[in-house]
Every structure is written in structure tokens, then in C-alpha cells.
Amino acid sequence: MSETRTTCPYCGVGCGVIAREDEGKVSVRGDDAHPANFGRLCVKGAALGETTGLTGRLLYPEVAGARVSWEVATAETGARLRAIIDEYGPQAVAFYASGQLLTEDYYAANKLMKGFIGAANIDTNSRLCMSSAVTGYKRALGGDVVPCSYEDVENSDLVILVGSNAAWAHPVLYQRLVKAKQANAKMRVVVIDPRRTATCDIADQHLAIAPGSDAGLFVGLLRAIAQQRDVATFTDGAAALAAAQPWNIARVAAFCGLTEQEVAEFYAAFIAAPRAITLYTMGINQSASGSDKCNAIINVHLASGKFARPGCGPFSLTGQPNAMGGREVGGLATMLAAHMNFEPDDLARVARFWGTERLAQTPGLMAVDLFAAIGRGEVKAVWIMGTNPAVSLPDSHAVSQALAACPLVIVSEVAEDTETSRFAHIRFPALSWGEKNGTVTNSERRISRQRAFLPAPGEAKGDWWIIAQVAKALGYGDAFRWQHPHEVFCEHAALSGFENQGQRAFDISGLANLSRQAWDNLMPVRWPVCSTDKEWELTRGWRADGQLRMVPVRPQSTRARTGPLYPLLLNSGRIRDQWHTMTRTGTVARLMQHIDQPIVEVSPGDAAHFQLREGGLARITSLNGMMVAKVVIHAGQRQGSLFVPMHWNACFARLGKVNALVAAQTDPDSGQPESKQVAVRIAPWQPAWQGEIISREAVILPRHVQWWRKATDRLHHLTVCGDKRINDDLLALCQQRGWQAQIAQAGALWHLLAWEEGRLMLGMWSGPTLPAVDLALIRAAFSDGPQTAAERHALLSGHENGRPAQGRIVCSCFGVGEMRIQEAIAGGCRSVEALGLKLKCGTNCGSCVPELKGMLSPAPDFSRNLP
Structure with a gap:
């Protein structure tokens, strides 16, 4: 042990x-x-x-679907890339990386693509979540410098969360905020979000603004601040104020869909607060004007003096474990390594350090443009590392078509089956968490170690090693001679301080000479970590004149246009227990208990207007595509808007992918897509039948069946429905396998158990609506097997007589279902604390506390309407 x-x-x-x-x-x-x-x-x-199990893992290199040795795989990759470069030039090659990579992996990929292949076509899925924040910081501060810490969140007087459901997306930081608010009665929290989320649980004010109108709110705040302070002292301060002048409270209220009183109250609170901090994430960044929204936030902190002081500042919360590390090494197509830019001095400096004459001289293709170029045939080869763009990019159908037509698709991946890897000609098995060794940087610039504690399974390798081997096959081996990720890290750290006399903010040169043991033992540390006593202050700007700048912002409406055909705006985002495209979390049974299939949240008014019912199914359609989701009537959802999670994909659902609906519209400065506002229509769908299938082996379903895959231990669980029955298909399967079929039929109800020598092999429970079956009982039957006729009869019915259903799981940490919670409430538990003492729910991570409060409240509450 x-x-x-x-x-x-x-x-x-x-x-x-x-x-x-x-x-x-x-x-x-x-x-x-x-x-x-x-x-x-x-x-x-x-x-x-x-x-950490190996089920579903990619364990060996493959070329054209056949297992090969690493030597063959890397040699074949090098030969194919070289042939494309020689015929079409380096611009015909692209890499697409991920915030799931470690910093060492990112550094190696950036060095190979920009430094030696000679094109800057390396971008990352961080483009989809954080690039507008990067643009905003660079325009204002002269560098990609996040100027806040978690301690600032805890020690502020006013905490503003805008476009951030931190209670679900950043739950541990949110719980730090909860504790800080409990300890400081004077702390005020404002949540700015079109919908009422779990984050509103501690809000003193919730501003349910119109989707995409955030910039108007903050530009108006700048105008209000300027009435009391001189902001013209900042570079471009006068221009920023001129742009804000028309935005009085009345105009802001009309633009944002708020009352003038709400706006005035928020402005007064900000101006009066001695300290204020603004936390923002995808609700701000994922916009066609996301960069301007970021700068509108930064402007008010600069203008008010609530910047570069404890408890103050504009704080962009990154969505991925190493989005910051990727930004540090130049993982974005618009940056060089170590936060340097495509400017003559920086280009010459990086070329000298790397010892290359092939350094890319101009920015490369950003994510959306990159895959569009693949679709046009301009990019002939793409290497995708640790991400799933066929799911996560907008207009995902077009992305899939582009990958299908691309002459060379290389995928480095942990999972054996993802939507993207299905297009791969060459597949590399990468190391997963617990097997990887390197560093990551969090939202507050803190570098931490990810350490390996499990052996590498099969022939899986670290991404940095794979990249180095391909570099060797391309003829660049001398520049990629690393034998350990420690050596990659030290090179990265040395570059950060190379010819850096305090002009560049990112500097970790103090770590460049760490020994292997010192690197192994490295404790979490915030950068900068300079090799000398260089002065590093947030009050300066990281450009030649040393000035901080305000950016003139003219608020824009969302590009999505509603109308008679598409009358609603769709918003997408994360849910509590799932992560990205579910390649990791989707296989964990307890993480599927809270929300186990795609949902669409609608307001009560919209539900009535479009004839939607709670728990029913709906088809959602845009100009780009269509998906199917379960209806949740959400009292905190803004009328005219819908919300759908972004996680599901073709490995976990048929027609469950939200990015099939999203248009490929981007911010002109950051390249970040507008994923938060999509014009859609919605209509109820009542299939002829619905059911649950649980089996020992995977069941191949006809294409006309809608299905959702649910995680179970060693079993296959599908929730299914359709307009055409599949009874005959399942009976044919039983006959082929030699299984004994046991059927119960009553009107539209049709239940099936399939047996092989007393072992339960498959069960289906179906009816005109989804049967309320006891899934725990059914799963147990596959392990133990019912012995008596009564037990088999109960299993065929789907539940034990007199046994109450568990209901939807509310607390995933301890597996506490809504029925047990309701029983406890009826039995006298009148507070979250009382429920915690009795059932333990809400006592671990705290993410379920808002829902528990909703179940305790006699008033209608958004958390009661979760599925």
C-alpha cells in the first residue's frame, strides 16, 4: 500500500x-x-x-486499425507527415491539443509544430473556453496575467459571479466562498446569469439578464464609476469612457432585460464596496463578442481602483486542469512559447533558444478555422491529442465530415472509442491520470505536480514521449532528446527566463535548475518564480510603456436571431457530476445517478406554450442540426431560453449532442465560438414506446431506436424508445444465442427476461411511457440471480411489491435518493444540517446543498425541478 x-x-x-x-x-x-x-x-x-480501470482503454498503437509496434507507428507517422510537408508545405499540417495534457506534453507539441515543422497550426480546446479571457487580459495588461488568487475570493466585500455556475463547474472554490460568506456577514454575493442556478443559493442579488447582454451591464457600470472618479488617467481611458457615455441606467436596463432598480442597486453595491472581485467563465467567454465582455469587466476594476489589491480584481476561472499551462507554453495558435508573441524580437529569441531556422513566423489557424480548413482540403494532416473535437466544436456535423475526408488523422487518446478516434488512421495509446507524470497550472497561476502512482498499462506512453519519437522520425531528434518529463519542464522553465529582464510577466526560471528529486518533490507554487530578484508587480502593464489600458467597448447583442421558425435561445453548459465529453466520468455508475441523460430545461411558461410535460421527450432543432432531450420544467429558467448540458455524444446517446445545433460563429479577436446563444425551436415527442434494457453483452439496436447509455458495473444499460417496436429483434437475439425467453405482456406493456442455464443474460421493461422499475433490484439479479418463482415474477415486473423506489439520486457522494430525503423531511428533518445528520447528504462536497434546500422549501424552487 x-x-x-x-x-x-x-x-x-x-x-x-x-x-x-x-x-x-x-x-x-x-x-x-x-x-x-x-x-x-x-x-x-x-x-x-x-x-482508473482498464475497461475501454486504448492500450496499443494502431495503424489502419491494426496493432503495430511503437517503432512502426512512429515511423509511419513521420513518413506520412513528411510526404505531406514535402508536397504541400508545413501549413498543410496541424495539431489540436487539450487542457487535459500536462505542461510538459504541451511544450513538446508546441515546439515540434511551431519550431520544427514550421507552422503555427497548433491550437487547443482551450480556444473554446478561455481564449476570450486571454485576449482581454493581453489587451488590458499587456500579458496573459490572471491578477487574482483564491484568497482574494475569500477576502472580498463583494463577490460577483457572471456567466459562472461555480457551484457545479468549480465546486470546491464555490464551497470556499460559501464558508467565507458564513464567516463574514458583511460579504455580499451577486450572481449574473440568465437562469437561476445552484450558484444562486448564496446570492444576495440575482440579475437574470437577457442572454448575451453582459457587456451592457458593465459598460454602464463604468459610466457610473466615472461620475465619481477620474478614469482618463489610464491609457485609452477617455476613449473607453466615451464609448460608455450613452449607457445610462435606463438604457442598460432595457438592453439587459432588467429593471432600473436592479441595475442601480448593483451599481451602488459595486461603487460602495471597499473590495470587489468578479469571477467569470464560459458565460462571458463563449460569445462572438467575448473579448469585449472580458474587457468591460476589467475596465470597471481598473477605473474603480479595485485591482491589484487583496480581495479585488477580474478573475477568469479556467475550465480545464491545465488550460493555464497550455497558455504558458504557447499551446494557442496565436502565441509563442513562454507567453511570447509573433513579434520580431520574440521570434528571434525563441528561434535562438530552440536552435531552429524553421520557426513559424505568423500565427496559425485557430480551432474553428482549423477544422474548416481541414474540410476545405487545405490542411491534409491533423494530430489530435487528448480531446474530442467531433463533439466539442460547434457545427459538429461539419467537423465530422472534415475528419472523414482528411487524408491523415492521428489521435493520441486514452479511450479506445471516442467520436473523434473513429476517424483516426493512426492511434497512439496515451497515459491517463494516475499514470502520467508532470505539472499543471490552475486558475490562480499555481503550478502543481501530477504524479504517477500506477504502472503504464499495455504499451501506453506519455504524450511528450510520443511527440519526441515522431520528431525523431521527422529528422529532428537532436532537439527532442529528453529522457524524462523533468527535462522537458526544466527546458520550459529556462525559456521563460531566457533574455527576460523583467519585461515578460511569465517567468519560472527559478525552477529551471531543479534536480530530478527536487522536481519530484515540488510543492504547489504560484508563478512568477524568478531566478533573480526581479520586481514583479500587478500595478504595471506588461508592454513597453508599462501602462495598463482600458479598452473601449460597444456592447453587441448575440448574433443568434430568433424568429417565427426558431423562437428560442439555447444555452449550453456543464452539469454537476459529468466532465467534458464523458470519456472518463461517463463510465462511473455513481456519477450517472444525478442526471443520467441529456435534459432540456424550460421555463414553466414555455413548457405550457410548446405543450411540453415534465419528464417527457422533446426534439430541439436549429439551422445546423437536431437533438433529443428529456424535459425539465425549471422555475429559474428565463422565458424564451432553454438550457442543455454539453457532455453527451454518440458514445453515450443517439442525437444527444448539443454542438450539433451550434453555428460556427466566433469572436473576431479571440476566435472563441459563440456556444451560449443558439436560435432553436422545440417540440414534444411522444414515442410509441419507451423502455430499459440491461444485458451482459452489448445489444446492437436498429437505427430507428433512440437510446441513452447508462454506466453500470460490468453490465450494459440502455434507456430506449422509438416509434417502431423492437420486440421481434430481441426475440430473434434470444433465439440466436439459445437463451430461454420469459415474457410478460399486458396491453402496451412488454417485459422480457432472457436466461441461459439459470443466469440472467438480458432484461427489457417497456411500455407506452418509461416504466418506473427498480434498477438496483434488476442489477442485483445479474449478480445473484432470483431463485424462487416469486423472485422471478418480481424481476419480470421490474420491482418488488411494496418496496419504495429510491428515486433520482440527489447526493452522489453517499448515494442518497430523493425518496429517502422526502421521507426524512416528513419525519421531522427541517434543515440541511438535520438531513446531513440523518442521511449524510450534503456533508461531503456540498454540491447537493442547493437541491436539499429546494426540497425543504415549501415555495417553488428551481432545484425541485431537476430530473
């Missing part, structure tokens, strides 16, 4: 984790000593041990 200090691989909070491996089983707990989380973990982090 051993314990290893490492870092969580989910959101950008960067929580420390202590992992224990004991006889092949992995358990985790929060690291009390890590300054990001001080021992607390969310439900996803707490379930990390359940993601």
Missing part, C-alpha cells in the same frame, strides 16, 4: 489529491496541505479512483 500526492484532472481549481493504491484498487481523498482545496474534493474528484 502506498500514498501519492497528486492533482485532480478535472476543472481549473487544481485540487490536491492523495491517491492510495492497494491490491489494484485506487482510493482518493483531498490533500489537506494543498492550498487550492485544503482537503476538500467535489463528487467527481472523490470518484477518481473509479476511473
Whole structure:
């Protein structure tokens, strides 16, 4: 038995984790000593041990679907890339990386693409979530410098969360805020979001603004601040104020869909607060004017003096574990390594350091443009590392078509089957969390170690190693001679300080000479970590004149246009227990208990207007595509708007992919797509039948069947429905396998059990609506097998007589269902604390607390309407 200090691989909070491996089983707990989380973990982090199995892993290199040796795979990759470069030039090659990569992996990929292949066509899925924040910081501060810390959040007087459901997307940081508010009665929290989310649980004010109108709110705030302070002293301050002058409270209220009183109250609170901090994420960034929205936020902090002081500042929360590390090494197509730019001095400096004459001289293709160029045939080869663009990019159908036509698709991946890897000609098995060794940087610029505590399975390798081997096959081996990720890190750190006399903000040169042991033992540290006593102050700007700048912002409406055909605006986002495209979390049974299939949240008024019913199915359609989701009537949803999670894909659902609906419209400065506002229509769908299928082996369903895959241990569980029955298909399967079929039929109800020598092989429970079956009873039957006729009869019916259903799981940490909670409330539990004492719900990560409060409240509440 051993314990290893490492870092969580989910959101950008960067929580420390202590992992224990004991006889092949992995358990985790929060690291009390890590300054990001001080021992607390969310439900996803707490379930990390359940993601470390090898089921569904890609374990060996493949070329054209056949297993090959690493030597063959890398040689073939090098030969194919070389042939494309020689015929079409380096611009015909592209890399697409991920915030799931470690910094060392990112550095290696950027060096190979920009430094030696000679084109800057390396972008990352961070383009989809954080590039507008990068643009905003660089325009205002002269560098990609996040000027805040988590301690600032705890020590502020006014905390503003805008476009951020932190309670679900950054739960550990949110719980730090909850505790800080409990300890400081004077702290005020404002949530700015079109819908009422779990984050509103602690809000003193919720501004349910019109979708996409955030810039108007902050530009108006700048105008209000300027009435009391001189903002013209900042570079471009006069121009920013001139742009804000027309935005009085009345105009802001009309633009944002708020009352003048709401706007005035918010402005007064901001101006009066001695300290204020604004936390923003995808609700701001994922917009065709996301960069301007970021600068509108930064402007008010500069103008008010609530910047570069404890408890103050504009704080962009990163969505991925190493989005910041990717930004540091130049993982974006618009940046060089070490936060340098495509400027003559920086280009010459990086070329000297790397010893290359092939350094890319101009920015490369950003994510959306990159895949459009693949679709046009301009990019002939793409290497995709640790991400799933066929799901996560807008207009995902077009992305899939582009990959299908691309002459060379290379995928480095952990999972054997993803939507993107289905297009791969060459597949490399990468290491997963627990096997990888390197560093990540969190939202507050804190570098932490991810340490390996599990052996590499099969022939899986670290991404940095794979990249180095391909570089060698291309003839660039001398520049990629690393033997360990420690050497990659030290080179990265040395570049950050190379010819840096305090002109560049990013500097970790103080770590460049770490020994292997010192790197192995590296404790979490915030940059800069300079090799000399260089002065580093947030009050200066990181450009030649040393000035901070305000950016004139003229608020724009969303590009999505509603009308008679598409009358609603669709918003997409994360849910509590899932992560990205579910390649990790979708296989963990307890993380599927809270929300187990795509949902669409609608307001009560829209539900009535479009004849939607709670728990029913709906088809959602845009100009780009269509999806199917379960209806949730959400009292906190703004009328005229819908919300759908972004996680589901063709591996977990048929027609469950939200990005099939999203148009490929981007911010002209950051290249970030507008994923938050899509014009759609919605209509109810009542299939002829619905059911549950659980089986020992995968069931191949006809194309006309709608299905959702649910995680179970060693079983296959599908929720299914359709307009044409599949009874005959399942009976034919039983006959082929030699299984004995046991059927119960009553009107539209049709239940099937399939047996092989007393072992349950398959069960289906179906009816005109989804049967309320006891899934725990059914899953147990596959392990134990019912012995008596009464037990078999109960199994065929789908539930034991007199046994209450568990209901939807509310607390994933302890598996507490809504029925047990309701029983406890009826039995006298009148507070969240009382429920915690009785059932333990709400006592671990705290993510379910808003829902528990909703169940305790006699008034209608958004959390009662979760599925």
C-alpha cells in the first residue's frame, strides 16, 4: 500500500489529491496541505479512483486499425507527415491539443509544430473556453496575467459571479466562498446569469439578464464609476469612457432585460464596496463578442481602483486542469512559447533558444478555422491529442465530415472509442491520470505536480514521449532528446527566463535548475518564480510603456436571431457530476445517478406554450442540426431560453449532442465560438414506446431506436424508445444465442427476461411511457440471480411489491435518493444540517446543498425541478 500526492484532472481549481493504491484498487481523498482545496474534493474528484480501470482503454498503437509496434507507428507517422510537408508545405499540417495534457506534453507539441515543422497550426480546446479571457487580459495588461488568487475570493466585500455556475463547474472554490460568506456577514454575493442556478443559493442579488447582454451591464457600470472618479488617467481611458457615455441606467436596463432598480442597486453595491472581485467563465467567454465582455469587466476594476489589491480584481476561472499551462507554453495558435508573441524580437529569441531556422513566423489557424480548413482540403494532416473535437466544436456535423475526408488523422487518446478516434488512421495509446507524470497550472497561476502512482498499462506512453519519437522520425531528434518529463519542464522553465529582464510577466526560471528529486518533490507554487530578484508587480502593464489600458467597448447583442421558425435561445453548459465529453466520468455508475441523460430545461411558461410535460421527450432543432432531450420544467429558467448540458455524444446517446445545433460563429479577436446563444425551436415527442434494457453483452439496436447509455458495473444499460417496436429483434437475439425467453405482456406493456442455464443474460421493461422499475433490484439479479418463482415474477415486473423506489439520486457522494430525503423531511428533518445528520447528504462536497434546500422549501424552487 502506498500514498501519492497528486492533482485532480478535472476543472481549473487544481485540487490536491492523495491517491492510495492497494491490491489494484485506487482510493482518493483531498490533500489537506494543498492550498487550492485544503482537503476538500467535489463528487467527481472523490470518484477518481473509479476511473482508473482498464475497461475501454486504448492500450496499443494502431495503424489502419491494426496493432503495430511503437517503432512502426512512429515511423509511419513521420513518413506520412513528411510526404505531406514535402508536397504541400508545413501549413498543410496541424495539431489540436487539450487542457487535459500536462505542461510538459504541451511544450513538446508546441515546439515540434511551431519550431520544427514550421507552422503555427497548433491550437487547443482551450480556444473554446478561455481564449476570450486571454485576449482581454493581453489587451488590458499587456500579458496573459490572471491578477487574482483564491484568497482574494475569500477576502472580498463583494463577490460577483457572471456567466459562472461555480457551484457545479468549480465546486470546491464555490464551497470556499460559501464558508467565507458564513464567516463574514458583511460579504455580499451577486450572481449574473440568465437562469437561476445552484450558484444562486448564496446570492444576495440575482440579475437574470437577457442572454448575451453582459457587456451592457458593465459598460454602464463604468459610466457610473466615472461620475465619481477620474478614469482618463489610464491609457485609452477617455476613449473607453466615451464609448460608455450613452449607457445610462435606463438604457442598460432595457438592453439587459432588467429593471432600473436592479441595475442601480448593483451599481451602488459595486461603487460602495471597499473590495470587489468578479469571477467569470464560459458565460462571458463563449460569445462572438467575448473579448469585449472580458474587457468591460476589467475596465470597471481598473477605473474603480479595485485591482491589484487583496480581495479585488477580474478573475477568469479556467475550465480545464491545465488550460493555464497550455497558455504558458504557447499551446494557442496565436502565441509563442513562454507567453511570447509573433513579434520580431520574440521570434528571434525563441528561434535562438530552440536552435531552429524553421520557426513559424505568423500565427496559425485557430480551432474553428482549423477544422474548416481541414474540410476545405487545405490542411491534409491533423494530430489530435487528448480531446474530442467531433463533439466539442460547434457545427459538429461539419467537423465530422472534415475528419472523414482528411487524408491523415492521428489521435493520441486514452479511450479506445471516442467520436473523434473513429476517424483516426493512426492511434497512439496515451497515459491517463494516475499514470502520467508532470505539472499543471490552475486558475490562480499555481503550478502543481501530477504524479504517477500506477504502472503504464499495455504499451501506453506519455504524450511528450510520443511527440519526441515522431520528431525523431521527422529528422529532428537532436532537439527532442529528453529522457524524462523533468527535462522537458526544466527546458520550459529556462525559456521563460531566457533574455527576460523583467519585461515578460511569465517567468519560472527559478525552477529551471531543479534536480530530478527536487522536481519530484515540488510543492504547489504560484508563478512568477524568478531566478533573480526581479520586481514583479500587478500595478504595471506588461508592454513597453508599462501602462495598463482600458479598452473601449460597444456592447453587441448575440448574433443568434430568433424568429417565427426558431423562437428560442439555447444555452449550453456543464452539469454537476459529468466532465467534458464523458470519456472518463461517463463510465462511473455513481456519477450517472444525478442526471443520467441529456435534459432540456424550460421555463414553466414555455413548457405550457410548446405543450411540453415534465419528464417527457422533446426534439430541439436549429439551422445546423437536431437533438433529443428529456424535459425539465425549471422555475429559474428565463422565458424564451432553454438550457442543455454539453457532455453527451454518440458514445453515450443517439442525437444527444448539443454542438450539433451550434453555428460556427466566433469572436473576431479571440476566435472563441459563440456556444451560449443558439436560435432553436422545440417540440414534444411522444414515442410509441419507451423502455430499459440491461444485458451482459452489448445489444446492437436498429437505427430507428433512440437510446441513452447508462454506466453500470460490468453490465450494459440502455434507456430506449422509438416509434417502431423492437420486440421481434430481441426475440430473434434470444433465439440466436439459445437463451430461454420469459415474457410478460399486458396491453402496451412488454417485459422480457432472457436466461441461459439459470443466469440472467438480458432484461427489457417497456411500455407506452418509461416504466418506473427498480434498477438496483434488476442489477442485483445479474449478480445473484432470483431463485424462487416469486423472485422471478418480481424481476419480470421490474420491482418488488411494496418496496419504495429510491428515486433520482440527489447526493452522489453517499448515494442518497430523493425518496429517502422526502421521507426524512416528513419525519421531522427541517434543515440541511438535520438531513446531513440523518442521511449524510450534503456533508461531503456540498454540491447537493442547493437541491436539499429546494426540497425543504415549501415555495417553488428551481432545484425541485431537476430530473
